[in-house]
Each structure stands twice: as C-alpha cells, then as structure tokens.
Amino acid sequence: MSAKIVKMEELAKDIFCYEVETPLIANKAKAGQFVILRIHQKGERIPLTIADFDREKGTITMVFQVLGKTTLLLSRLRENDHILNILGPQGNPSEIKDFGHVAVVGGGVGIAAIHPILKALKEKNNKITSIIGYRSKELVFWEDKIKAQSHEVLVYTNDGSYGKVGLVTDGLKEVISREKIDRVIAVGPLVMMDAVTKVTKEYNIPTIVSLNSLMVCGMGMCGACRVTINGKIKFTCMDGPEFNAFAVDFDELKKRLNSYKEEEKICYKKELEKC
Structure with a gap:
C-alpha cells in the first residue's frame, strides 16, 4: 500500500x-x-x-x-x-509489563525508537530513567518527548556541546551505582548497544537490544537480516527486532553491517552529484 x-x-x-x-x-x-x-x-x-x-x-x-x-x-x-x-x-512488539525500575538507553535516531517503548512502560507504572546520547548539540531532537515519558532523563553529547560530556554508558554506570535497575533497554548504533551490554553484563542486569541488521524482504524468506543468537541463526524481521543482549553475537553483526559500505558510499555520492 x-x-x-x-x-x-x-x-x-x-x-x-x-x-x-x-x-x-x-x-x-x-x-x-x-x-x-x-x-x-x-x-x-x-x-x-x-x-x-x-x-x-x-x-x-x-x-x-x-x-x-x-x-x-x-x-x-x-x-x-x-x-x-x-x-x-x-517484527515482534516490545515486552511490556511492570518490571520495576527500567533504564532506557537511546542513541542517535534510536532516541525516536525508544519513544513508544517509554509510553508503553509508563502505562504499566514502571519507574523510568532515560539516558540519551547525541554526537553534538546540532543533532539534539525530541528531548521534550523523552522527558514527558520519563521520571529522570540524562542527556549526553560526545563533544560536551549540550548536556553532559561523554557517552550513554557513563550515564548508565552512574545510575547503576546509585540505585537498583531491574531492566535495561537499549536502541541505537550497534557499537552503542554492544557497549551498553558490556556494562550491564557485569552487573547481570537483564538487557534488551533492538537490532538494526541488513534487511530486504522483511518476511523471513531472504535471510539478509540473519543474526546469531545463542549460537543459533535468527531473523531480525521475524524473531526480533528485540533480543536478549547477552545472547547476541555483536562482532558478527558488525561485520555483516559493513558488507556493503563501499557500494553504499558510491550510490550516495552519485545521487548527490545529480543535484
């Protein structure tokens, strides 16, 4: 349609x-x-x-x-x-229930993706701490929407031009150090979700990530979006997009996401040259 x-x-x-x-x-x-x-x-x-x-x-x-x-x-x-x-x-919808205290981590355009998750978690009476990260001030968006659905919001920029200087993992460590977290949900660049997982695994905090693998058909037929979860092949489009972060083979997924980087750059450059 x-x-x-x-x-x-x-x-x-x-x-x-x-x-x-x-x-x-x-x-x-x-x-x-x-x-x-x-x-x-x-x-x-x-x-x-x-x-x-x-x-x-x-x-x-x-x-x-x-x-x-x-x-x-x-x-x-x-x-x-x-x-x-x-x-x-x-894809499958997020698991939503009263978990207790949920830390929701968003990076880049992943901040938009956490918005409906925050709304659903709030409806189930969860305490929500949102940790959002941008590269710089000029890329900040939807901070007001995230605040409207959260009990606390920590904002970070890589260069310190807005909010606190640092990474979302810095904020996550800060929150973990001062209070109990029952669940972490992370959506954003793969390197960010991998870093978040390394932090939460140390404290054994249940963690969910939304994967952004390559995708073509979206119906589990082509296999382009396959990922390895607990040593088994899964399809992001049908089995995900959310998975237990501790089960994800992030290294393999990073390699797959880089498969067509050069071709993507060439196509993008050619389209820009038409202008």
Missing part, C-alpha cells in the same frame, strides 16, 4: 520526521515494531522503526537520518507526497 505524508519536519541536521497516513498499520502498531518502505518502483526496501502512532488519525510517525541514497531520496519528499509502498507493522 502507499502512504500519504501529512506532516514533515527537519528535527536536526539531516534528521527528518514524517507523519504518514496509513490507517491499517496505525491500527495494529505496537511499541518496538517497524515498517518497510520503498520510495519508487526501482528503489530498495528499507526498514524504519515506528516512532509513534495515532489510531484515531490513522497515522504513524517515522524518524530517519540521511545516511545513504534511499534516505536522501526520502528526505526530498514533502507534505502531500506519497511513499510508493509501506509494509507493516513488522
């Missing part, structure tokens, strides 16, 4: 937010799920996490960063334009 863009906004440098009209997906969407979209007939299929949904309006919200050809093309669409194909909701 196609989807009409009803609202678009550039949240920060090269970070865009689109609200799209897709009633069937909005009606079934849950925290932690994603969609797969295609912009034109010959375009690639890319997954984007559902950052919010409104069942009454029949819309879902997606946030993405321009990193390659397809996200560049997507960023050029405007209100009232249509996304050619959108499939979803895909």
Whole structure:
C-alpha cells in the first residue's frame, strides 16, 4: 500500500520526521515494531522503526537520518507526497509489563525508537530513567518527548556541546551505582548497544537490544537480516527486532553491517552529484 505524508519536519541536521497516513498499520502498531518502505518502483526496501502512532488519525510517525541514497531520496519528499509502498507493522512488539525500575538507553535516531517503548512502560507504572546520547548539540531532537515519558532523563553529547560530556554508558554506570535497575533497554548504533551490554553484563542486569541488521524482504524468506543468537541463526524481521543482549553475537553483526559500505558510499555520492 502507499502512504500519504501529512506532516514533515527537519528535527536536526539531516534528521527528518514524517507523519504518514496509513490507517491499517496505525491500527495494529505496537511499541518496538517497524515498517518497510520503498520510495519508487526501482528503489530498495528499507526498514524504519515506528516512532509513534495515532489510531484515531490513522497515522504513524517515522524518524530517519540521511545516511545513504534511499534516505536522501526520502528526505526530498514533502507534505502531500506519497511513499510508493509501506509494509507493516513488522517484527515482534516490545515486552511490556511492570518490571520495576527500567533504564532506557537511546542513541542517535534510536532516541525516536525508544519513544513508544517509554509510553508503553509508563502505562504499566514502571519507574523510568532515560539516558540519551547525541554526537553534538546540532543533532539534539525530541528531548521534550523523552522527558514527558520519563521520571529522570540524562542527556549526553560526545563533544560536551549540550548536556553532559561523554557517552550513554557513563550515564548508565552512574545510575547503576546509585540505585537498583531491574531492566535495561537499549536502541541505537550497534557499537552503542554492544557497549551498553558490556556494562550491564557485569552487573547481570537483564538487557534488551533492538537490532538494526541488513534487511530486504522483511518476511523471513531472504535471510539478509540473519543474526546469531545463542549460537543459533535468527531473523531480525521475524524473531526480533528485540533480543536478549547477552545472547547476541555483536562482532558478527558488525561485520555483516559493513558488507556493503563501499557500494553504499558510491550510490550516495552519485545521487548527490545529480543535484
């Protein structure tokens, strides 16, 4: 099905937010799920996490960063334009219940992905500490939305231009040192989720990560999104996207994510040169 863009906004440098009209997906969407979209007939299929949904309006919200050809093309669409194909909701929803005190860690555009998870956790009366990280001040977005769903928010930037200087793992260690954490959920760059897992494993705190592996079909048929979990092959699109962090083979996944880096750079450069 196609989807009409009803609202678009550039949240920060090269970070865009689109609200799209897709009633069937909005009606079934849950925290932690994603969609797969295609912009034109010959375009690639890319997954984007559902950052919010409104069942009454029949819309879902997606946030993405321009990193390659397809996200560049997507960023050029405007209100009232249509996304050619959108499939979803895909993946298993987040496990939501009263865990107690949950530390939710978000990095980069992963901060948008934790938003619906925070809302769902809050509805179950969890105490929520959110730890969010950006590279710099110019990339800060949705801090207000995260604060609205959290009891405490710690903000970090790599260069110290906003909030505290440092990494989200610094904030996580700080929180762990002063109070009991019953569960950690991390969404963001793979290197960040790996680092978070190394911290929580030391304290044996149950940890969930949402994986961003390569994806093509989104239906468990092509095998592009395969990951190794506890030594067994799983598919992010069907078995995930969330997994027990301690079971993930992060080193293997890092190698797989780098498989087409050079080709991606070439395609992105060629598209930029058309402008």
